[in-house]
Amino acid sequence: MRWWYGAGWQWAVQRAIVERLQWCNETFSITALIRTFFSPFKQTDNTQGGSVDVRIHAFLDNVVSRFVGMFARGFIIFTGVVAGLVAFISGVAFVALWPLAPFAIPISLGLMVLGVGK
Amino acid sequence: MNTPVPVCNLDSPRAAKARFGVPFDSRPIRLFLWFVMMTSLVGWFWSVFLQHQMVGHLLFGLSGTLAVLLFWYYGELKELAPSQTIDETHDLSSVLSRRLLARLKKDMTPVDLAKVVADQQGAYFYGARFGIGKEFLQELSSKDKDATIAVWQEALVVAHKTNSDRIDSAVLVAALILTIPDHDNYLAQLELDSSDIIAGVGWRHHMRMMRDRHREKRHYGGIGRDLSFGWAPVLNHVGFNITNSIQAGGILRRPVDSRLSTIDQIVHLLAQPGRRNATLVGESGVGKTTLVYTLAQKLLQEPKTVPSELRYQQVIELDAGHLIANAKGRGQLEELLLHIFNEAVHAKNVIIFLDEAQLFLREGTGSIDLSSILLPVLEGGALKLIVALDSQEWLRLAQTNPGLAQSLNRVVVNPLDFEETVQVIEDETLLIEGKHQIVLMNQAIKEAYKLAERYIHEQAFPGRALKLLDAAAGFPEQKHFVTARSVQEAAEKSFDVKVQTASSVEEKDKLLNLENLIHERMINQTRAVKLVSDALRRSRTGVANDKKPIGTFLFLGPTGVGKTELSKALADVYFGGQDRMVRIDLNEFSHPDDTNRLLATGATDPYSLCAQIAKQPFSVVLLDEIEKAHPNVLNLLLQLLDEGMLRDAQNKPISFRDSIIIATSNAGAEQIRAHIEKGQQLEQFEEALVDELINANIFRPEFINRFDEIILFRPLTKLELMQVVDLLMAGINKGLAGRKITVKLTDDAKALLVDKGYDPRLGARPLRRVVQRSVENVVAQRLLAGGITPGQTLQLDAPELQTTLDDRS
Numbered sequence: 028m029r030w031w032y033g034a035g036w037q038w039a040v041q042r043a044i045v046e047r048l049q050w051c052n053e054t055f056s057i058t059a060l061i062r063t064f065f066s067p068f069k070q071t072d073n074t075q076g077g078s079v080d081v082r083i084h085a086f087l088d089n090v091v092s093r094f095v096g097m098f099a100r101g102f103i104i105f106t107g108v109v110a111g112l113v114a115f116i117s118g119v120a121f122v123a124l125w126p127l128a129p130f131a132i133p134i135s136l137g138l139m140v141l142g143v144g145k
Numbered sequence: 146m147n148t149p150v151p152v153c154n155l156d157s158p159r160a161a162k163a164r165f166g167v168p169f170d171s172r173p174i175r176l177f178l179w180f181v182m183m184t185s186l187v188g189w190f191w192s193v194f195l196q197h198q199m200v201g202h203l204l205f206g207l208s209g210t211l212a213v214l215l216f217w218y219y220g221e222l223k224e225l226a227p228s229q230t231i232d233e234t235h236d237l238s239s240v241l242s243r244r245l246l247a248r249l250k251k252d253m254t255p256v257d258l259a260k261v262v263a264d265q266q267g268a269y270f271y272g273a274r275f276g277i278g279k280e281f282l283q284e285l286s287s288k289d290k291d292a293t294i295a296v297w298q299e300a301l302v303v304a305h306k307t308n309s310d311r312i313d314s315a316v317l318v319a320a321l322i323l324t325i326p327d328h329d330n331y332l333a334q335l336e337l338d339s340s341d342i343i344a345g346v347g348w349r350h351h352m353r354m355m356r357d358r359h360r361e362k363r364h365y366g367g368i369g370r371d372l373s374f375g376w377a378p379v380l381n382h383v384g385f386n387i388t389n390s391i392q393a394g395g396i397l398r399r400p401v402d403s404r405l406s407t408i409d410q411i412v413h414l415l416a417q418p419g420r421r422n423a424t425l426v427g428e429s430g431v432g433k434t435t436l437v438y439t440l441a442q443k444l445l446q447e448p449k450t451v452p453s454e455l456r457y458q459q460v461i462e463l464d465a466g467h468l469i470a471n472a473k474g475r476g477q478l479e480e481l482l483l484h485i486f487n488e489a490v491h492a493k494n495v496i497i498f499l500d501e502a503q504l505f506l507r508e509g510t511g512s513i514d515l516s517s518i519l520l521p522v523l524e525g526g527a528l529k530l531i532v533a534l535d536s537q538e539w540l541r542l543a544q545t546n547p548g549l550a551q552s553l554n555r556v557v558v559n560p561l562d563f564e565e566t567v568q569v570i571e572d573e574t575l576l577i578e579g580k581h582q583i584v585l586m587n588q589a590i591k592e593a594y595k596l597a598e599r600y601i602h603e604q605a606f607p608g609r610a611l612k613l614l615d616a617a618a619g620f621p622e623q624k625h626f627v628t629a630r631s632v633q634e635a636a637e638k639s640f641d642v643k644v645q646t647a648s649s650v651e652e653k654d655k656l657l658n659l660e661n662l663i664h665e666r667m668i669n670q671t672r673a674v675k676l677v678s679d680a681l682r683r684s685r686t687g688v689a690n691d692k693k694p695i696g697t698f699l700f701l702g703p704t705g706v707g708k709t710e711l712s713k714a715l716a717d718v719y720f721g722g723q724d725r726m727v728r729i730d731l732n733e734f735s736h737p738d739d740t741n742r743l744l745a746t747g748a749t750d751p752y753s754l755c756a757q758i759a760k761q762p763f764s765v766v767l768l769d770e771i772e773k774a775h776p777n778v779l780n781l782l783l784q785l786l787d788e789g790m791l792r793d794a795q796n797k798p799i800s801f802r803d804s805i806i807i808a809t810s811n812a813g814a815e816q817i818r819a820h821i822e823k824g825q826q827l828e829q830f831e832e833a834l835v836d837e838l839i840n841a842n843i844f845r846p847e848f849i850n851r852f853d854e855i856i857l858f859r860p861l862t863k864l865e866l867m868q869v870v871d872l873l874m875a876g877i878n879k880g881l882a883g884r885k886i887t888v889k890l891t892d893d894a895k896a897l898l899v900d901k902g903y904d905p906r907l908g909a910r911p912l913r914r915v916v917q918r919s920v921e922n923v924v925a926q927r928l929l930a931g932g933i934t935p936g937q938t939l940q941l942d943a944p945e946l947q948t949t950l951d952d953r954s
Contacts, residue, residue, distance in 0.1 A: 030221050031213070038220040056369030063372070096372070103369045128216075131209020135202040 031129055039125045044118035048111055055107025060100040065093055151297035153237040155249060159228055160238045163246035166222030170244075175215070182211035227311045231304045237297055240304070242313035255286035255296050259321055267314025270349045273626075274587050275342070276335055277322060285325045296324050307346040315349040336588045336629055345587065348571050351399065355575065365392065365445045366457045374494035377461075380485045383471050384461040387441045387498065398572050400439050401565040404432070407556060408440055414554045415496060415529050416452040422523055422530040424502075426539040427558030430608020432569065433533040436558060437462075437498050440531075458529070460496045461489070465504035465513060479518055486522050489529075496529040503538040506546070516549050523552040560605035566594055569607040570614065577611075581618035583625045589617060592629035596636045596644060599691065600762075602798040613639075642763045642803040643685070656682050659719065666714040667707045668868045672827065673700065673856040674711065680805065680853065681719060694789040697806040697851065699771070701834070702858025703814035705908020709767065712807050716765040727757045727804075728767045731774035739774075740781050744794045755793040762803040771808040772843055779848055782808075786851035808852070812843045818860050818905065827857045861908055866899045869909045873916045877924070885935040888924055893943035901950060919946040 052058060127134070154160065168174055185208035192201030225243035227234075234240045241249070248261045262268045263279040272278040300312045300320035309316055319342050322328060332338055400408055411423040425433040441460040448456040463485070472478035489495040499505050508514040522528050532553060534542065543550040561569060570590050578585060593614040594606070601609040614627075617635040621627050633645045655662065659678035660671075667674075680696030683689040689696075700708040716726035734742065745753035747760065758764060768774075768782070785791050789802035813834050820830045835855055838844050849855065861869065870890070878887055890898070898919065902912030923941060927933045 030217065035217065035220050039216070042220075052367075054367045056367035056372070059366070060369045060372065100369065100372060103372070128209045128213045131213070132206040134209075135206030138202045138205075139199060 028129065032126065036122070036125055039122050043121040044115060047114040047118055051107055051111040051114055055103055055110065057104055057107045057111075060104050064097060064100055064104075066096055150235065151237050151294060151301060152235065153241070153249065153297065155238060155251060157236065157238040159225065160246055160249075162222055163225055163241075163243045166218060166225065166243060167247050169214070169218040169222065175218070178211050178215055182208045182215065185211070231301060231310065231312075234301075237300075237312065240301075240311050242311050245312065245314060245317060252290050253293060254288050254290045255292050255321060255324065256283055256288050258293065258296060258317060259283045259286045262314045262317050262321070265314035266353075267316070267318045267349060270315060270352075271318045271322070271342075271345060273584050274348070275337060275345060276586060276588070276626075276628075277318075281331075282318065282321055285328075285331065286321055287324075287326075292324070296320050299324050303343055303346060306343055307350070309346065309350065315346045319343060319346050336591075341587055341591075344567075348587075351571060352575070355572075359394065366448070370457055371494065375488070375492035377485075377488035377492040377495060379481070380461060380488045380492070380495065383467055383481070383485065384463050384497075387438055387460040387462055388445055389459070391438065391442050391445060398435065398439050398442065399568070400436075400443075401561060401568050403559070403561065403565060404436060404439065407436060407558060408443060410556055411436075411440055411531065412443075412451055412455060414556070415531075416455050419526050420523055420552055420554060421526055421528070422532065422552075422554055424532040424534060424539070424553040424555050425558050426534050426536055426555050428560060428605035429535050430604030430606070430612070431558050431560050432607055433558050434500055435569070437500075437531055437533070455496075458494050458496050460498055460531070462498045462500055463505075465501070469513060475513075478513060479515070482515055482518055486518075486528055490527045496531060498531045498533070500533045502532040502534050503541075506538075506542060506549070516546050520549050520552060523549075561607050563594055566607040566610050567591070570610060573611060577614060577618060581621075583618050583621045583627050585614070585627050586629070588629040589614065589627045589632050592632040593617065596632060599644075599802065600636055600640045600642065600800065602800065641761055652685075655719065656685055662718045663711065663714045666717070666872065667710045668865045668872065669861065670707045670711065670858055673698075673707075673858060676854045676856055677711065677715060677805070677807075681715075691802060692788065694786070694801050695803065695805045697786045697853045698808070699849070699852045699855045700807060700809045700858060701813050701838075701855065702811070702817055703860050703906065703908055704811055705910035706858040706861055707909070708807075708809040708858055709769070712765050712767045712809075715805065720763060720765055725761065725763065726765045726767055727754065727761070728769060729754055730769045731778065732770045734774045734778045737775055737777045740777050741794065743778065743781060744791065746793050746795050746797070749794070755791055755799045758801055758804060759793070759797075759799050762800055764804050766801065766804050766806045768806065768808040770810060772810045772812045779845070783848060783851055810844075813838055813857075814906075817857055821859050827859055831855070831857055860905055863899050863903055866903060866909060866912055867895055869912055870895045870898055870916065873913060874920070877916075877920060881924070884928075886924075886928075886933055887938040888920065889938060889940045890920070891940065891942045894941050894946050897943040897946055915950070919949045923949055 169178075185204040189201045189204040189208060192198060192204060222243070225246075227240045229236070229239040231240055238246060244265060245261065250257075253261070259279065259282040263283070268279055268282070296317075297320070300316050303309075303319045303323070304312050304316050307316070312320075322332075322342050323339055325331065329339065332342070411425075414423040415421050425436060427433055437460060444451055444455055444458050444460070468478065468481065472481045486497070489497050505513060505515045505519070523530065539550070539555070567590055570585075570593070574585050577583070590610075593610045597606070597609040597613045601612060604612060613632060613635060616639055617627050617632040620631040620634040620638075622631060630645065636642065636644050656678075659681060660674050663674050663678070677696065677698060680689070680698075684695040700711070702708060712726055712728075713723055716723050720726075729743070733739075742750065743754045745756060747753075747756035750756060751760075754766070758766070771779070771782075774782075781791070785801055786806060789800060789804075791799050791801065793799050816830075816834055816837060817827075820834075821827075834857065835849060839846050839849060874888065874890060881888065898912065898915050901919075902909075902915035904911045920941060923945060924933075924939065927939065933939055
């Protein structure tokens with residue numbers, strides 16, 4: 028009992044909330060994607076110098092690449108945030124129910140004795 | 146550390162928890178409980194939905210109770226962390242591993258403890274890696290329950306020394322071994338000592354850690370990790386992505402202490418502004434490639450310990466041969482490389498690794514000189530580059546292209562010492578074992594280090610030991626165990642030497658009767674034969690200094706008394722044939738430059754001293770007429786006599802440590818004869834004669850001192866020449882054995898031959914010529930005339946031989 032309401036509860040918080048949120052952050056690379064949100068997407072060349080035409084072409088390439096990048100990253104960040112929210116809500120519910128678990132039998136017996144749901 | 150009197154409170158809460166957790170260790174039980182819990186949970190929802198709420202209350206109670214049990218097991222009981230540290234505990238129940246604690250009973254003896262650990266991982270580990278099986282432990286452990294305290298005390302000491310946070314089965318097995326009375330002797334029989342047993346705990350823990358980490362997630366950084374980096378399709382096509390191979394489950398390595406600072410240095414160089422390159426310079430086998438793999442692993446798995454610009458960087462190795470194969474001509478090759486470098490720079494997450502970079506810096510077959518392309522790229526500082534070069538190549542580069550050498554940041558990689566080499570091999574164990582389907586024993590690792598140190602000179606540690614261990618995998622003993630003996634066998638086969646101490650009955654007999662076997666081939670010179678035989682016995686029993694040749698002897702005496710014959714006999718009897726004798730006539734080395742001829746490599750002169758010994762180290766080296774060699778040649782030989790090593794023309798070390806070195810000289814022959822004629826024994830004038838030779842400047846004292854023994858050969862008497870006749874006749878009969886003809890001499894015939902062949906100055910040589918002129922001629926004539934038929938014995942007498950000799954004169 029001492030473990031369940033002491034280190035055990037902390038363990039439950041760690042496993043059900045903290046680690047699952049960390050997993051979402053790492054799996055969807057949310058921090059890294061936010062940091063590089065406006066970076067170009069999967070560039071293969073980054074021409075520098077040259078004629079005005081080439082420069083304009085490179086600039087436009089860059090702008091398009093950044094937009095594609097923002098969209099791709101935005102989608103992954105959104106998915107990650109949703110996954111994180113689901114993880115957080117279910118984790119909080121799990122942690123909230125944690126203290127009740129040892130009393131599952133007394134509670135069920137009590138409910139039966141009281142005839143709840145008959 | 147405190148030295149508490151250890152007690153083990155089996156009534157403690159931790160001990161009770163340990164016992165309670167035992168049923169849950171069973172995977173089927175846990176799966177069953179999960180199944181019941183989940184089914185109850187689903188049933189609870191279902192019953193609520195269907196308004197069968199009484200059933201639902203029951204299912205709720207059941208699922209809740211099972212959840213408590215399962216989460217308690219995963220959260221606490223499974224690992225059951227120690228409740229105290231090793232150094233502060235006085236109650237062992239607070240630091241014992243759960244699996245041990247659960248099985249302990251009161252008043253256990255060391256034998257009972259040995260039985261408890263017998264089926265645990267630690268015991269299996271010591272059985273497989275050290276050859277210390279559970280039977281060994283149970284047989285030798287004490288049956289006295291009072292001795293158990295000593296075992297626990299030792300376990301605490303072992304745990305402290307190995308930085309273990311608990312006493313697990315490996316620690317307990319080590320403690321049981323180390324508390325066996327007279328354990329040092331038992332361990333010595335297994336070629337082990339106490340430190341090996343303690344180190345075994347660290348090895349076991351490391352293997353467990355590697356196994357656990359191998360099971361961990363394999364994708365680092367997440368699915369969006371590389372989204373902000375560029376594409377490098379050509380680079381990915383022609384290069385080998387080390388980072389990906391690690392991510393795919395490559396073997397995990399722990400950097401040894403001396404490499405930690407090197408890795409930090411590389412990280413610093415790659416992260417700094419300016420020339421972002423690191424050039425690893427070290428001998429072949431020192432672990433440069435492994436270092437790059439360790440770095441790639443660190444960038445991937447420990448991102449928080451490296452600067453942000455290096456996190457999750459991909460290390461991609463370029464192979465010169467592959468690049469050449471992907472380009473048609475030189476122009477295309479340069480274009481390809483520029484394209485690759487450009488991709489790497491713009492991708493922003495690539496570190497290029499050029500292993501064996503000399504292949505990129507020198508024109509030749511399978512190599513290309515790209516230094517003109519590399520230099521501006523390095524100066525630009527945009528490309529992150531790691532280059533591996535061996536020390537010789539670095540010196541060559543510094544000489545031929547100082548500009549490029551200056552733009553490379555040199556990081557020296559030194560060879561590892563014994564402890565670190567063993568640690569690296571332990572890391573490689575799973576890889577080697579998986580590749581060859583074998584089990585490596587600790588003794589094999591130690592032996593590999595020892596023998597590699599002795600026989601592999603072209604590489605550095607740890608590579609040289611790993612190379613030998615790889616070869617030893619081909620010689621496993623029973624049940625695929627690679628033992629010290631397997632390593633010895635591999636060394637013997639690879640280097641054509643004898644490294645195993647004399648073990649077979651046949652070889653022991655041969656060594657014990659070496660004098661008799663040699664005397665079957667030569668007469669008298671008893672002292673010389675004994676000294677040489679002693680040297681061989683010392684070497685083959687492992688008593689001799691293995692940093693020197695097996696033996697070094699200077700044979701002094703007149704010609705024809707058996708100096709060369711003894712060398713031949715030795716090569717024949719013990720080294721496996723006369724082709725095992727490398728004979729160098731030093732009268733042909735009388736010029737100062739002749740040292741070069743001794744040191745020539747096999748490519749330029751396959752019959753030079755170095756070339757022959759490189760090919761066949763287990764030999765008798767006969768240096769004939771040493772007094773006629775030039776002083777430069779003698780100076781060179783000083784090192785050979787002293788350390789058993791020479792460096793050939795290419796500076797490659799050549800080991801003479803498996804050879805017997807015999808130098809012969811006729812110097813002092815007249816003095817020996819004079820002393821013998823006065824009736825003196827060799828021992829009586831030996832020292833005086835050597836002094837005389839030194840005073841006469843024939844030999845320098847430092848040269849004479851380098852020999853293990855200086856052996857005087859005495860002139861042969863007529864009586865001894867009679868026995869030489871028998872030996873010569875045995876040789877003739879051996880040649881005729883194919884025709885089934887035997888030749889015999891009467892005593893008169895023998896006496897005649899000795900009389901005609903005796904010359905005190907020339908020893909047995911004239912006798913050999915007389916036998917040739919008389920006996921062999923008679924036999925040849927009879928054979929041609931058809932006077933002898935197979936199966937016949939031809940007896941020759943004195944008059945017949947006399948006639949033949951007279952005819953020739």
